[in-house]
Amino acid sequence: xxxxxxxxxxxxxxxxxxxxxxxxxxxxxxxxxxxxxxxxxxxxxxxxxxxxxxxxxxxxxxxxxxxxxxxxxxxxxxxxxxxxxxxxxxxxxxxxxxxxxxxxxxxxxxxxxxxxxxxxxxxxxxxxxxxxxxxxxxxxxxxxxxxxxxxxxxxxxxxxxxxxxxxxxxxxxxxxxxxxxxxxxxxxxxxxxxxxxxxxxxxxxxxxxxxxxxxxxxxxxxxxxxxxxxxxxxxxxxxxxxxxxxxxxxxxxxxxxxxxxxxxxxxxxxxxxxxxxxxxxxxxxxxxxxxxxxxxxx
Amino acid sequence: xxxxxxxxxxxxxxxxxxxxxxxxxxxxxxxxxxxxxxxxxxxxxxxxxxxxxxxxxxxxxxxxxxxxxxxxxxxxxxxxxxxxxxxxxxxxxxxxxxxxxxxxxxxxxxxxxxxxxxxxxxxxxxxxxxxxxxxxxxxxxxxxxxxxxxxxxxxxxxxxxxxxxxxxxxxxxxxxxxxxxxxxxxxxxxxxxxxxxxxxxxxxxxxxxxxxxxxxxxxxxxxxxxxxxxxxxxxxxxxxxxxxxxxxxxxxxxxxxxxxxxxxxxxxxxxxxxxxxxxxxxxxxxxxxxxxxxxxxxxxxxxxxxxxxxxxxxxxxxxxxxxxxxxxx
Numbered sequence: 190x191x192x193x194x195x196x197x198x199x200x201x202x203x204x205x206x207x208x209x210x211x212x213x214x215x216x217x218x219x220x221x222x223x224x225x226x227x228x229x230x231x232x233x234x235x236x237x238x239x240x241x242x243x244x245x246x247x248x249x250x251x252x253x254x255x256x257x258x259x260x261x262x263x264x265x266x267x268x269x270x271x272x273x274x275x276x277x278x279x280x281x282x283x284x285x286x287x288x289x290x291x292x293x294x295x296x297x298x299x300x301x302x303x304x305x306x307x308x309x310x311x312x313x314x315x316x317x318x319x320x321x322x323x324x325x326x327x328x329x330x331x332x333x334x335x336x337x338x339x340x341x342x343x344x345x346x347x348x349x350x351x352x353x354x355x356x357x358x359x360x361x362x363x364x365x366x367x368x369x370x371x372x373x374x375x376x377x378x379x380x381x382x383x384x385x386x387x388x389x390x391x392x393x394x395x396x397x398x399x400x401x402x403x404x405x406x407x408x409x410x411x412x413x414x415x416x417x418x419x420x421x422x423x424x425x426x427x428x429x430x431x432x433x434x435x436x437x438x439x440x441x442x443x444x445x446x447x448x449x450x451x452x453x454x455x456x457x458x459x460x461x462x463x464x465x466x467x468x469x470x471x472x473x474x475x476x477x478x479x480x481x482x483x484x485x486x487x
Numbered sequence: 488x489x490x491x492x493x494x495x496x497x498x499x500x501x502x503x504x505x506x507x508x509x510x511x512x513x514x515x516x517x518x519x520x521x522x523x524x525x526x527x528x529x530x531x532x533x534x535x536x537x538x539x540x541x542x543x544x545x546x547x548x549x550x551x552x553x554x555x556x557x558x559x560x561x562x563x564x565x566x567x568x569x570x571x572x573x574x575x576x577x578x579x580x581x582x583x584x585x586x587x588x589x590x591x592x593x594x595x596x597x598x599x600x601x602x603x604x605x606x607x608x609x610x611x612x613x614x615x616x617x618x619x620x621x622x623x624x625x626x627x628x629x630x631x632x633x634x635x636x637x638x639x640x641x642x643x644x645x646x647x648x649x650x651x652x653x654x655x656x657x658x659x660x661x662x663x664x665x666x667x668x669x670x671x672x673x674x675x676x677x678x679x680x681x682x683x684x685x686x687x688x689x690x691x692x693x694x695x696x697x698x699x700x701x702x703x704x705x706x707x708x709x710x711x712x713x714x715x716x717x718x719x720x721x722x723x724x725x726x727x728x729x730x731x732x733x734x735x736x737x738x739x740x741x742x743x744x745x746x747x748x749x750x751x752x753x754x755x756x757x758x759x760x761x762x763x764x765x766x767x768x769x770x771x772x773x774x775x776x777x778x779x780x781x782x783x784x785x786x787x788x789x790x791x792x793x794x795x796x797x798x799x800x801x802x803x804x805x806x807x808x809x810x811x812x813x814x815x816x
Binding site: 376377378380381382383384385386387388391395396399400 | 600
């Protein structure tokens, strides 16, 4: 009786110790105070992007010529623009555009870039040289200039902004993943998997890709900030969203004529862009500290 | 006895800066069915490269088989396609590596890794494959096998991980198991356990084993026959008892002599002077001549032939030229 009790106890101890990667991640993530808050901010942004149109106090498209260019006040939380539209409502509705454009373009770029990087690093040879030299050519252009050129070819519009931003993300992802692949492919477990008869495809996606995920996640989160900035810049230049859409970049562009008299028209979307980009960068930094095994247990 | 694997004049080379550097210079040996063959030699003598040549695993390096044959059953492994080779790897020839700490993928659960070859080669359904994996884990003496398959490699000790590597290797009942220094990274008590396990499994499954090691103690315990390699060549081949009883080649003598014996009252251990020669700058004649105690003028002139001696032994050394006149290649 006594014996079975102790056995039971030791069994529960073993099950309690069960390792869970998510729990471990959360434990480390909690320690990253700034990144934790930044991630809450991003979570909030995502919620706003989803429910924004339903909670906006005013119609973001409807002009109100009785209240043009009003400063922030009790009626209009963030003031109004030159057509009397409520800036706060436009920011709420516009968050969906900014986030979806940046997420979509970064993920598209990441998927294509990762596949190219894996192929390049894994197979090597002329394929590697071809992919890497092509991305060198892309790197030679300043990011935004390349995006402007692509949009100029494809024509303005949000869809084309997504394509442009994802195209200029591809080479950075390809290079990052290639580096990690080169390292992972020399490991003994990859050789062991080969000695068991695993195919190239399986080794690439089952064994090497997970090794690159850590740096990939960090890079994606940093890249989203860049993408928001790039998409806003394109809209600001009139190459992205059409002026009436409540895109943050387009709002900046509209407001710049009133910079001297009603600076809030520029300030409000500017602050929104600034905070969002900052949050993604801080989260990226935090993720790097948590996911990098070299800095993990310090 | 039936031969499972026969290697004839195997040559493997690496290319660096468009210059070929030959590492294996005509390696000859064979493995019989159900036999444990030890492959012995210093670091850099080409033992591991021989095993990698059999598996055709040169990773990203420029390694290439440039000559000779590797006859496995009725196939010549040197000229079959990569996709055919993939079907042989894991199913007919499996491999255990030196480092149990790094040969398992750290981010994959044990079960997933173990199921990889089972699914691939045996084509079992998910449930049967899992049952097979658990039974294999039990076979290699792993407690709570059902739980272990849901754990990650870092939760296990080195000995356990090597057991899992062995489980993976034998999961598809290979005919030949190549074990590349399987116990080097383990401590002595675990070493003995792992060797015992391998011997047991080998006898139960009637598997052939190519055991690569530089530990003569392991050889004595495990092997039926031994092949001694030096500078990319086979210098001696003999039955394990005869090898230890009367080593022929001065290099083998040196190797056996450098093992400290119990009750030995010497201050200094015997050793073979010098180092393994640089493969890009090999001496003329016998490659062991500069380090040999019995060196003769001819050793510096010409490479010794592979001499067949009594009891199926062979040795490539000029000392035995008079003993057996006829030269066998």
